[in-house]
Amino acid sequence: MNVYSVFVFAVLAISSVSGIINLGGGKKCGGNGGYGNGGYGSGIVIGSSRNIIYISKRHEKRVEEDSHSKYIYSNLAVSKHLGNNIFELASLLGISRVLHRIPVIFVYNQTYNEMLNRVNNSIPGLLDQYLFLNESIPRDVKSLDFNIKCCIFENPNKLLSINDRFLHLTGLYYQSFKYFSGMQNELKSYLRKIPEQSFRLPSSSSKNHISCIHIRRGDFFKVGFHVADERFIRKTIKLIRRKETHPGQQITFVLFGDDLPFLKHLQKTADKDQKTNYFVSKNSVTEDLVYAMNNCDSVFISGEF
Numbered sequence: 001m002n003v004y005s006v007f008v009f010a011v012l013a014i015s016s017v018s019g020i021i022n023l024g025g026g027k028k029c030g031g032n033g034g035y036g037n038g039g040y041g042s043g044i045v046i047g048s049s050r051n052i053i054y055i056s057k058r059h060e061k062r063v064e065e066d067s068h069s070k071y072i073y074s075n076l077a078v079s080k081h082l083g084n085n086i087f088e089l090a091s092l093l094g095i096s097r098v099l100h101r102i103p104v105i106f107v108y109n110q111t112y113n114e115m116l117n118r119v120n121n122s123i124p125g126l127l128d129q130y131l132f133l134n135e136s137i138p139r140d141v142k143s144l145d146f147n148i149k150c151c152i153f154e155n156p157n158k159l160l161s162i163n164d165r166f167l168h169l170t171g172l173y174y175q176s177f178k179y180f181s182g183m184q185n186e187l188k189s190y191l192r193k194i195p196e197q198s199f200r201l202p203s204s205s206s207k208n209h210i211s212c213i214h215i216r217r218g219d220f221f222k223v224g225f226h227v228a229d230e231r232f233i234r235k236t237i238k239l240i241r242r243k244e245t246h247p248g249q250q251i252t253f254v255l256f257g258d259d260l261p262f263l264k265h266l267q268k269t270a271d272k273d274q275k276t277n278y279f280v281s282k283n284s285v286t287e288d289l290v291y292a293m294n295n296c297d298s299v300f301i302s303g304e305f
Helices: 082-099 110-122 184-189 218-223 230-244 260-269 285-295
Strands: 002-005 019-021 044-046 053-055 071-074 102-106 131-133 142-144 166-169 208-215 250-257 276-280 298-301
Touching (some): 082 110, 082 166, 102 110, 208 230, 208 285, 230 250, 230 260, 250 260, 250 285, 260 276
Parallel strands (some): 002 019, 071 102, 071 166, 102 131, 208 250, 208 298, 250 276
Antiparallel strands (some): 044 053, 053 131
């Protein structure tokens, strides 16, 4: 898969990348509908209603009874989009592996619950790698400035000499694939399983090259970020057609994004020929992620999911 992107998105970009071109509160810990594979039932719940601890299968020990393990947690951009959430959690998991620490999430307000439910709907296996504490971050633990610059890799090996039991990182986003390098197959296995027929989109084959175009516009307008306009997207499609079209193979563009009228306009006014088709996805973000991993032969991302 060749990936044309502004951001290297955590799940899509690591699926099988061969090259990159840079174009410039809530529910309690118990019962059904929780975090992890199929809900909280994949782990155990300990404690009173004020201080509930959810521990996944990997971490079936109470923190206060386990004096040998070490833990790591970080500030999280919980109010951001799913792509930001997955990237952070995948990166923190990778960092925890390097440091031989158990990754922890403190769930102390409704926004955290909403983020966890959002991630659980898409990639439940990732949450099974975390330990959840239903309380605020303790004030008497060691905080460390790490990954302060959003998208620049900082080697976690520098933290190996820290022996504190709890380590709190103050960074955000962790948007470098280097934090989870080598974990591609593991992370893909964590995605929610969705039947292929539910996508209502074409499948990749030896005769059909699927090129996926993701366009994020809505919130980018509000915060003043650069937004891919029609002219830019058409030039991108033209570039992909030139580089990815092969003899005897049809190319199909599947358009994803948060601005459905814009996507439909692109589809309706696109230059078409007998070897080019256009589809607009009306699926959920979770379905788009799973579809992309299984079918996209090339991907362009103008902003995270």
